Amino acid sequence: MLQSVSDIRQIAVCGAGTMGAGIAQVSAAAGFPTLLFDVKPEAVSAGMDMIRKNLGKAVEKGKLKPEDSDATLQRLTPCHHIADCRADLIIEAIVEKVPVKVSLFRELAQHNPATTIFASNTSSLSVSAIAAEIPHPERVAGMHFFNPAHLMALVEIVSADQTGLAIAQLLYQLVQHMGKTPVHVKDAPGFIVNRVARHYYLEAMEIAQSGAADLQTIDRLLEAAGFRMGPFALMDLIGNDVNFAVTKSLYEAFHEAPRFKPGALQAALVEKGELGRKTGQGFYKY
Numbered sequence: 698m699l700q701s702v703s704d705i706r707q708i709a710v711c712g713a714g715t716m717g718a719g720i721a722q723v724s725a726a727a728g729f730p731t732l733l734f735d736v737k738p739e740a741v742s743a744g745m746d747m748i749r750k751n752l753g754k755a756v757e758k759g760k761l762k763p764e765d766s767d768a769t770l771q772r773l774t775p776c777h778h779i780a781d782c783r784a785d786l787i788i789e790a791i792v793e794k795v796p797v798k799v800s801l802f803r804e805l806a807q808h809n810p811a812t813t814i815f816a817s818n819t820s821s822l823s824v825s826a827i828a829a830e831i832p833h834p835e836r837v838a839g840m841h842f843f844n845p846a847h848l849m850a851l852v853e854i855v856s857a858d859q860t861g862l863a864i865a866q867l868l869y870q871l872v873q874h875m876g877k878t879p880v881h882v883k884d885a886p887g888f889i890v891n892r893v894a895r896h897y898y899l900e901a902m903e904i905a906q907s908g909a910a911d912l913q914t915i916d917r918l919l920e921a922a923g924f925r926m927g928p929f930a931l932m933d934l935i936g937n938d939v940n941f942a943v944t945k946s947l948y949e950a951f952h953e954a955p956r957f958k959p960g961a962l963q964a965a966l967v968e969k970g971e972l973g974r975k976t977g978q979g980f981y982k983y
């Protein structure tokens with residue numbers, strides 16, 4: 698069993714999208730050889746490009762030495778076959794659906810020893826429901842990074858019913874080692890931040906739909922009030938598909954409580970494939 702952060706010799710990140718690329722960057726920057734895997738080869742290349750861009754920006758701003766940027770890139774290895782995805786810790790950042798996450802972890806379990814820790818970056822799903830389907834469920838936990846992962850400090854460490862105490866503590870220490878701020882949270886729908894934040898998005902959509910203000914005005918006002926990003930700009934950053942899936946998951950988990958009812962405005966965008974920054978069109982055009 699892995700006892701301390703120094704026992705973690707290799708990390709793998711599955712899913713090279715918005716979150717996976719950022720998490721892989723954080724892992725490599727913290728000194729860990731890191732594999733970046735995705736079912737779509739083009740997603741791995743796009744993820745690597747995104748990391749290069751992030752590091753380049755940090756160097757330009759004088760926040761990172763060029764040699765540290767190079768060293769981070771050298772610790773990253775694109776991975777195209779799940780059988781090659783072998784590591785001491787595997788963090789998944791794939792689609793927000795329990796059966797898909799379960800099937801990924803089950804397959805990874807066949808290629809990895811029982812000591813490999815499986816962490817899910819899920820925003821809202823029950824980590825206990827995922828763990829229940831995985832051999833040696835005590836090694837499964839939630840490790841919920843925020844977007845953009847390379848910049849946001851907070852990481853929610855989610856203990857499922859099955860998660861071993863030592864595993865949760867090790868992940869806590871790892872997040873500190875990555876220079877971020879870990880917080881232990883219980884396995885409840887949306888954990889803390891996403892549950893509270895739902896109303897930021899949903900209420901903003903209600904206001905826009907009622908015609909009381911347009912979305913640009915709502916964003917501008919909330920930013921002026923001190924929020925880093927207005928709700929519509931933030932939904933576009935997160936990805937409307939991902940944000941919508943998270944709301945839907947909370948709505949279902951809370952037995953269709955009206956306060957979590959997914960927004961019709963966002964549903965329409967998802968339907969049209971207008972997912973936000975990643976597709977060039979969402980509430981705004983990019």
Ligand code: NAI
Binds near residue numbers: 842935
């Ligand atoms: P995304 O849509 O940008 O990327 C997901 C990636 O996973 C895609 O490249 C897709 O090809 C890949 N993928 C799908 N199925 C796969 C499989 N079986 N094996 C390997 N790769 C697979 O999604 P995003 O935004 O990165 O979200 C990923 C996870 O992170 C979700 O669980 C989401 O709830 C969570 N999350 C998202 C945040 C956000 O702001 N977007 C913030 C925090 C958590």
